[in-house]
Every structure is written in C-alpha cells, then in structure tokens.
Amino acid sequence: MPSPSIIRVIDLETTGSAPPQHGVLEIGWQDVALGADGRWEIYGEGGSRMVNPGRPVPPITQAIHHILDEQVADAPYWIDVARPVLDPYPRRLALAAHRADFEEQFCTPTLTHGADWICTWKCALRLWPDSPSFSNQVLRYWRKPEGLDHERGLPAHRAFPDAYVTAHHLRDMLNEASVAQLIEWSNQPGLLPRVRYGPDRGKEWSEIAEDSLAGFLTDRDPDVRFTAETELARRRGGGAVGRANLQGLLL
Template identity: 40%
Template sequence: MMRAYEEILRVVDLETTGLEPPAAEIIELGFYDVRQTQGGEWVVDEDTFGQALFGCERPCPPEVLAVHHILPWEIKDRPRFQARTAEDWMESKAYGRAADVYVAHNSKFEQAFLPGFRALDGSTPAKWICTYKAALRIWPEAPAHTNQVLLYWLGLHNETEEDLRHPPHRALPDAYVTAHILCCLLRKATVAELLQWTVEPPLMPTCPIGKFRGKPWTEVDAGFLSWMLAQPTMETDLKWNAQRELDRRAGR
C-alpha cells in the first residue's frame, strides 16, 4: 500500500573496487529511503530499502577487499552495474516512487560513480545531499565526522537496530546509519540548506595547517589567513575557509 509522504530522500551507499571510476567499479549498492510524513517529521522508512551486488571486469585489490570483504565468488557471474537499471530497481522497491534527492555520506564519492542518476523530472544530474558536509556545519564539535563516529557520538547506537547497522563498510548497513544521521540533521536544518552546503566546500571546524593547526578560525591571525590566500598551491577548500573567515570579520 502506498504510504503518505511529502518528500523522499534516498540514502545510497556504494562499495567499489577502488576509489576512482572508471578504473574502479561498483560492486554493491545499498539504499534506505528517508521520508517526510504529512506531519512534517523526517523518518527512516524501514520498509523501503534494498541491497544488490554487481560483477566487475577487474579483480578487487586486496587492500580494498580488506575494507568491505566482498569476496570474488560472491559477485562471480553477476551483471555489471548500470545506473538506469539500478534506479529502476530502487523505485520498484519504493512503491514506484522516484527520489526527490539522493543522499550519501561524503557524497562526492557516490556522485563520481553515479553521474547518470536522474533528478525527479528525469533530467541529469540528480540533486544530492552530503551528510558529511552538513555534519561539519551542524556539529563542528564532534570528535570526527565519519558516519560510524557520528553513530556513537549522537547516541544513535541506542536508538537503532544493531543487526541492521552491521557489518560496517557494507553498503546496506552504512546506508542505514547515514539515513539516521540525516534525520538528526533535518531536525537542525532544512533540505534547502543541506543542498546548498553540499555544493559548497566543506566548512572545516578548525585550521588544519601551520602554527594555527587545530585552532578555531576565529583565533587564526588575519595575516596568516591572507598568506593562505596568496599561496598558488594552497588547496581550494582551505582558501575558501580562510576567505570565509576574513569575510566574517569584515561583516560580509
């Protein structure tokens, strides 16, 4: 039976044979839907989820096997991943409902592997929310911002099913954890804010370099911030954070 909702956020997680496509391939996809009820509450829909394994052309390196432990015999003779087929499969699991927005923890990774995923109107690319970037904004004081650290730091291990979030580093359990983190984020921010933060560089809670390493940006000397901006080899994300702090001080 079709359930009542106003918006569907589809949380996806991938396991792959490496870090960068096309040399690396998707060998597992897991997803959970997070939906907004008619009353406005965001909830994990534990009836709308799925997990699928896929074959690959090249063997998975040992250092990658050591992370997800998906053995060659598990994916032997399975079809290769196809974005359109995967989207149709997820929709079939979700009462025929397409996602309004896709979500992943550190979504830059998933987006690189899933450029063909479609927006609700059928166009590409799809809209994405990065729960990692959002967590940096909402909880800068967290000891780290991986989904497993946030699981325990937020106390979600006391509110979620242990058998559904294990084993870590497999697509379906990781999607389950990220879905619950997303619900926590949505108590603090709107979907529009999460979408905007996703297209911006990550907001670093502290300065990660030099003599101000580990210090809040508010405590970093203005001269050091200007020095960062002047360095041609400085990472773009670091320059963005330095400029943001200078703009804050200037009232911009």
C-alpha cells in the same frame, strides 16, 4: 495511503576511487521520509545489491570491505542495477550520501535522472561543528542517534549498514534544516570548523591570526580555501563560518 516522497541515502563499495578504471561492487540504500507529524523519519527496510564490477577486486580494497571476486562473479552489471535503485520515480526528492562526492563519480546524472544530492559530511560540518571528527562512524558514536539499531549498522564498510547509519544522521539533519538548505551546503566545498594542520591545528578559524589565515587562501584543498575565504569575509563584515543561526536554517 500513497507512498510518501523520500530522500534515498545510498552507499557504494567499489574496487577503487577513480572510475572508469574502478567499478561498483555493492550498493546499499535506506530511505528517509516526512512523517504525518511533520518530522522526518527512517522509512522502509532499505536494502543492498551486489554488482559485477567487470574487473578483479584489488587486495587493498578487499581488505576494507571484504568482498570477494567470487561473490560478485554472477551479479548483474552496474548499468543494470543503478537506475532502479537510484531513481525510484516519482517519489525521490534527492539522493544523499556521506562524502557524496565519491558516490557521485559512479552515480552519474544519466543514471540518477539528474538528482540533487545531499552530502551528510558537509552538512555535519555546519550543524554539528563540535563533533571530534566527521566520519560516518564517529558521528554515530558521538551523537548516538535515536532508534539506530547497533547490529543493523554493522559491519562498517558494507553498503547497507553504512547507508543505514547515514540515514539516521540525515533524518536528524532534516529535522534541523530544510531540504533546500542541505542541498545548498552540499553544492559548496566543506566549511571546516577547525584548522586541520600546521601550528594552528585544532583551533577554530576565528582564533587564528590574520597572516596565518592568509596562508590558507591559496591551499590546494578546496575545503580549506573555502573556509579561509569565508572566515576572511566574516572578518571584513560579511559571511559566516561554523554553526549557522536558526533564522538561516529556516530560510
């Protein structure tokens, strides 16, 4: 049987958050594929590769992922690692990551062959708005995805374990909504279920007063602005905030 089409979930560990000043140290991946029964499932073993970032690893980032300079000194450079992992042509339908905006800084269209991206953080906001938080690990322990091997998903903040955990979230998302819908949500700012700060912190957006909502329309955070604009449109008779209805998910 031919290999199925996949969505490849990736995770990067880096020297920092702002390329080109910072570089990639490690990439991990785990694939998700559509099964014969029409349900999405975890596919294959996944993997990871170390990458020479071409610069020292700052102590502040070593404290997060614990990758040492000597562990990557003899590794290949990013330009040599990226394309084979990011572009398993012709099987790949899209790439996915949790908080994909971060990965997209390093995984440029040239390296990904112009791939579409799914951000599991943005999609979790839409599909599971009742979660107490939306980090990869909080979703893991709040949702307890079926089939997730606890030890295989550790340690956190290493590339393969994080990609493995994210892939279980993506699998379940794909079994609730279409690939096209997840990509559409991912191309928009995050739609926040609850107010993040201020006197209305923790409230659903539909609960706050009109003057309070107006103050968020000029917020510096694009996710906050987008959510406030969407809630205002809902109050004016159009748009929606929070969980989408079933019909919308199937379109």
